[in-house]
Amino acid sequence: xxxxxxxxxxxxxxxxxxxxxxxxxxxxxxxxxxxxxxxxxxxxxxxxxxxxxxxxxxxxxxxxxxxxxxxxxxxxxxxxxxxxxxxxxx
Amino acid sequence: xxxxxxxxxxxxxxxxxxxxxxxxxxxxxxxxxxxxxxxxxxxxxxxxxxxxxxxxxxxxxxxxxxxxxxxxxxxxxxxxxxxxxxxxxxxxxxxxxxxxxxxxxxxxxxxxxxxxxxxxxxxxxxxxxxxxxxxxxxxxxxxxxxxxxxxxxxxxxxxxxxxxxxxxxxxxxxxxxxxxxxxxxxxxxxxxxxxxxxxxxxxxxxxxxxxxxxxxxxxxxxxxxxxxxxxxxxxxxxxxxxxxxxxxxxxxxxxxxxxxxxxxxxxxxxxxxxxxxxxxxxxxxxxxxxxxxxxxxxxxxxxxxxxxxxxxxxxxxxxxxxxxxxxxxxxxxxxxxxxxxxxxxxxxxxxxxxxxxxxxxxxxxxxxxxxxxxxxxxxxxxxxxxxxxxxxxxxxxxxxxxxxxxxxxxxxxxxxxxxxxxxxxxxxxxxxxxxxxxxxxxxxxxxxxxxxxx
Numbered sequence: 001x002x003x004x005x006x007x008x009x010x011x012x013x014x015x016x017x018x019x020x021x022x023x024x025x026x027x028x029x030x031x032x033x034x035x036x037x038x039x040x041x042x043x044x045x046x047x048x049x050x051x052x053x054x055x056x057x058x059x060x061x062x063x064x065x066x067x068x069x070x071x072x073x074x075x076x077x078x079x080x081x082x083x084x085x086x087x088x089x090x
Numbered sequence: 091x092x093x094x095x096x097x098x099x100x101x102x103x104x105x106x107x108x109x110x111x112x113x114x115x116x117x118x119x120x121x122x123x124x125x126x127x128x129x130x131x132x133x134x135x136x137x138x139x140x141x142x143x144x145x146x147x148x149x150x151x152x153x154x155x156x157x158x159x160x161x162x163x164x165x166x167x168x169x170x171x172x173x174x175x176x177x178x179x180x181x182x183x184x185x186x187x188x189x190x191x192x193x194x195x196x197x198x199x200x201x202x203x204x205x206x207x208x209x210x211x212x213x214x215x216x217x218x219x220x221x222x223x224x225x226x227x228x229x230x231x232x233x234x235x236x237x238x239x240x241x242x243x244x245x246x247x248x249x250x251x252x253x254x255x256x257x258x259x260x261x262x263x264x265x266x267x268x269x270x271x272x273x274x275x276x277x278x279x280x281x282x283x284x285x286x287x288x289x290x291x292x293x294x295x296x297x298x299x300x301x302x303x304x305x306x307x308x309x310x311x312x313x314x315x316x317x318x319x320x321x322x323x324x325x326x327x328x329x330x331x332x333x334x335x336x337x338x339x340x341x342x343x344x345x346x347x348x349x350x351x352x353x354x355x356x357x358x359x360x361x362x363x364x365x366x367x368x369x370x371x372x373x374x375x376x377x378x379x380x381x382x383x384x385x386x387x388x389x390x391x392x393x394x395x396x397x398x399x400x401x402x403x404x405x406x407x408x409x410x411x412x413x414x415x416x417x418x419x420x421x422x423x424x425x426x427x428x429x430x431x432x433x434x435x436x437x438x439x440x441x442x443x444x445x446x447x448x449x450x451x452x453x454x455x456x457x458x459x460x461x462x463x464x465x466x467x468x469x470x471x472x473x474x475x476x477x478x479x480x481x482x483x484x485x486x487x488x489x490x491x492x493x494x495x496x497x498x499x500x501x502x503x504x505x506x507x508x509x510x511x512x513x514x515x516x517x518x519x520x521x522x523x524x525x526x527x528x529x530x531x532x533x534x535x536x537x538x539x540x541x542x543x544x
């Protein structure tokens with residue numbers, strides 16, 4: 001299991017989740033968990049995904065998602081889970 | 091499983107509060123490069139550093155990309171060059187040749203500083219140590235990224251006053267040699283008491299002789315994160331204040347630990363230490379002085395500042411120690427003037443003086459750091475300031491350091507601009523009374539007793 005956290009932040013619009021999920025499905029990246037909220041009109045989504053099944057390397061997935069975010073007007077970040085684990089778990 | 095709140099908190103720290111890993115520093119021993127032929131020695135040094143560090147920058151950037159955490163600097167520290175060059179260097183110019191080799195290979199592998207143009211002379215100087223020290227003005231004026239540090243005292247040995255006196259002149263000569271760039275050479279020269287062998291921060295980093303062949307040391311930072319955390323507990327008592335700093339320092343340090351472990355694994359180099367330091371930058375919101383302000387003093391330097399800094403420094407260590415398996419280096423809050431906008435503001439407001447800064451160095455790392463003084467400050471006065479700071483380190487069994495910049499051609503009221511991480515600084519006044527007879531005595535100040543601590 002190669003857990004990665006994807007965060008999407010930006011102005012809410014139609015189809016954000018659909019577009020991100022389509023990309024992940026096409027890349028054989030499995031979604032383990034999704035949570036999403038809208039705060040003050042701003043869309044906030046966090047996904048935990050497993051990248052063990054994809055043939056793409058981390059950098060190209062991160063680049064693709066960044067570009068996708070740019071196209072739909074949101075910011076998409078891709079970070080390995082360990083940074084959050086080490087900061088918030090003893 | 092990680093929740094949204096935690097993810098957002100981490101990313102907020104990175105994006106809005108300047109959380110970063112300040113440096114990954116690769117320590118490299120050059121002892122196996124020693125050779126009596128200078129040309130061969132230079133080749134050995136170049137090859138060893140190049141082979142060891144060629145992937146350092148790439149690896150640092152990749153870790154940064156994968157975890158989404160900025161790693162600001164990738165650096166190298168090497169064995170003190172006075173030890174490495176002693177057999178081959180017969181003149182100052184010979185030593186400066188080694189500095190040029192270090193500069194060349196550092197630029198080749200893409201690091202932004204290389205430290206270790208150093209001599210450890212806390213008790214006495216060999217002729218190689220003296221030559222290296224005398225070559226510093228030439229070395230620092232003919233290179234760009236080489237940093238130099240000289241250890242002139244320790245709790246165990248006392249203070250080598252001959253070296254202190256010499257360094258007073260060397261600081262001044264370095265200022266003269268780099269006067270075209272506002273005496274920038276002095277920003278790359280530190281004088282230490284109790285210098286640590288594993289410090290990852292510049293300009294004082296060197297790879298001590300007690301270290302392994304290669305080692306990864308990481309310096310974390312995060313004044314902005316601490317400041318933001320403290321904004322949420324305004325008006326609360328000291329217990330709440332201290333707990334908040336401690337918890338924040340823990341989180342910041344854990345990021346450093348993760349990065350250090352990753353870098354160590356990927357480069358195949360053992361992990362050395364995490365340096366738990368609050369290192370400011372000139373960026374707005376990345377200031378130790380702003381934390382002191384948040385704790386409750388109007389400006390750094392106001393009454394209460396030393397106490398506030400003492401508690402800050404101690405809580406950072408308490409939080410950080412548990413977050414990392416090995417802690418070392420300088421580990422404490424840095425209070426450089428030019429690199430901290432809040433400190434600059436305090437000086438400009440007339441609140442912070444050289445004397446108050448000296449008092450503050452008694453309770454934090456590291457010392458009188460990045461302080462611009464008038465260019466006509468006498469050599470002996472600089473030596474006197476160094477001696478005072480070394481005495482604080484010697485008696486309190488802690489590391490202290492001096493990085494003063496006598497800016498040639500400028501005086502109180504002027505401002506000097508170093509650029510980048512080094513920032514800018516107003517020239518601070520220096521006490522005009524003489525200490526010539528004191529620093530010209532020659533010899534050593536004996537080591538202090540280690541009992542009867544009252």
